[in-house]
Amino acid sequence: MEQCSTALEKLVKIGIALSSVRDLNKLLDIIVTQARELANCDAGSLYIKDGDSLKFVVSQNDTLARKLGASQQAEPFKPFNIPISNKSLSGYVANNGVIVNIPDAYDIPESAEYHFDKSFDQRSGYRTRSMIQLPMKDNEGGIIGVLQLINAMDSVGQVIPFSSDDEEMLLSMASQAAVAIKNARLNDDIREAHLDTIFRLGIAAEYRDKETGNHIRRMSHxxxxxxxxMGMPAERVEVIRLSSPMHDIGKVGIPDGILLKPGRLTPEERVIMESHTTIGAGILKDSNIPLLQLSQKIALSHHEKWDGTGYPDRVKGGDIPIEGRIVALADVFDALSNKRVYKEAMSIQETMGIIKDGSGSHFDPAVVGAFEKGMDRVMEIYEQYKEL
Ligand SMILES: [Fe+2]
Ligand SMILES: [Fe+2]
Known part of the structure; x- marks a missing residue:
């Protein structure tokens, strides 16, 4: 009885842990780790259903990891696909939605429909004995993937078969895992759709402005x-990458007569043109999403100058958000170094001359320094998305 409640407690804990992981890859890894702990076994893998095939996405093996040493891996794990057919064990499990529990993988009877593929053992020197494969079914009964565990161990580390208790616990865990995977995928889809929309919004603004989608791509890079x-942490860099495309979103609010005027703007027209910064900030204001909050800051501050002579607020130096200072340089570099319908491109040398001249007046010197340090990669992007 006591053991029973412990198992249930474990399952509940796992369920809670799984439902809190949003990152799909992390989640898949945690599922295998937790399942192996639950059944006390040496190795485990996960296959995810991907159309008509199974994608082999996670592989954990304590014995082999110990053999190779913690830091190195002889054969780095690469995900690969296998067709779903009854011939392979995992294919059989995915096709029929049943558990296969085998005391020794090398003793599968000839009459069985599936067979065990020894090639991994032969390559690695591992000996697969007891093995259990479980279908991962979501709440509608759809098969999401297959969980495979290998070499269950008793308290002294001897390999034993997986018990029927193991079967029951693992099956329940596998369906919790399936639901978690389904949710994480949904999150991924929503996130992707969200980011794509944001990017296209940026392009929409540039279209009105005789600019191209490539301007957005280049300056975001x-x-x-x-x-x-500048040494910013990866997550912050990512937010900058995704929010910079919206710097000119406010141009949707500038009348064509001004936005598309071929000649010089009158002082009155210039004031209206410069209002694309405050219009953009207005479009993006009051969002709870950090990405949009940063986009708002960038839209407002990307024409401010280091010496306080920019617009709209004539903010100076470190009072300009760092992201605005970064985008200011990326935007100007790109505008100068590429051709537009109305002007020829400036050479990189000429462009860099202007950027360096502006260091300390137009641009933050630290941002100019960082840009120069990254020049090799800047040139790769420049070549890749060049206006022809
Ligand atoms: Fe702008
Ligand atoms: Fe721009």
């Missing part, structure tokens, strides 16, 4: 390179 060179 340049901003990322600068942020990295």
């Amino acid at each position: 340049y901003s990322t390179i600068i942020a990295e060179q």
Whole structure:
């Protein structure tokens, strides 16, 4: 009885842990770790259903890891696909939605429909004995993947078969895991759709402005390179990459007569044109999403100058958000170094001359320094998305 409640407690804990992991890859890894702990076994793998095939996504093996040493891996794990057919064990489990529990993988009777593929053992010197494979079914009964555990061990480390208690616990855990995977995938889809929409919103604004989608791509990359060179943490760099494309979103609010005017703007027209910063900030204001909050800051501050002569607020030096200072440089570098319908491209040398001249007046010297340090990668992006 006591053992029973312990198992249930473990399952509940695992369920809670799994439902809190949003990152799909992390989640898949945790599922295998938890399942191995639950059944006390040496190795485990996970296959995810991917159309008509199974994608082999996680592989853990304590014995082999010990043999190779903690830090190195002889054969780095690469995900691969196998077709779903009854011939392979995992394919059989995915196809029929049943558990296969085998005391010794080398003793599968000839009459069985599936067979065990010894090639991994032969390559690695591992001996697979007891093995259990379970279908991972979501709450609608759909098969999400297959969980495979190998070499259950008793308290002294001897390999034993998986018990029927193991079967029951693992099956329950596998369906919790399936639901968690389904949710994480949904999150991924929503996130991707969200980011794609944001990016296209940026492009929409640039279209009105005789600019191209490539301007958005290049300057987002340049901003990322600068942020990295400045030593910002990866997550912050990523937010800059995704929010910089919206710097000119406020241009959707500028009348065509001004936005598309071929000649010089009158002082009155210039004031209206410069309001694309405050219009952009207005579009993006009051969001709870950090990405949009940063986009708002960038939209507002990307025309401010280091010496306080920029617009709209004439903010100076370190009072300008760092992301605004970064995007300011990326934006100007790109505008100068590429051709537009109305102007020829400036050479990189000429462009860099102007950027360096502006260091300490237009641009933050630290941002200019970071940009110069990342010049090799800047040139790769420049070549890749060049206007033809
Ligand atoms: Fe702008
Ligand atoms: Fe721009």
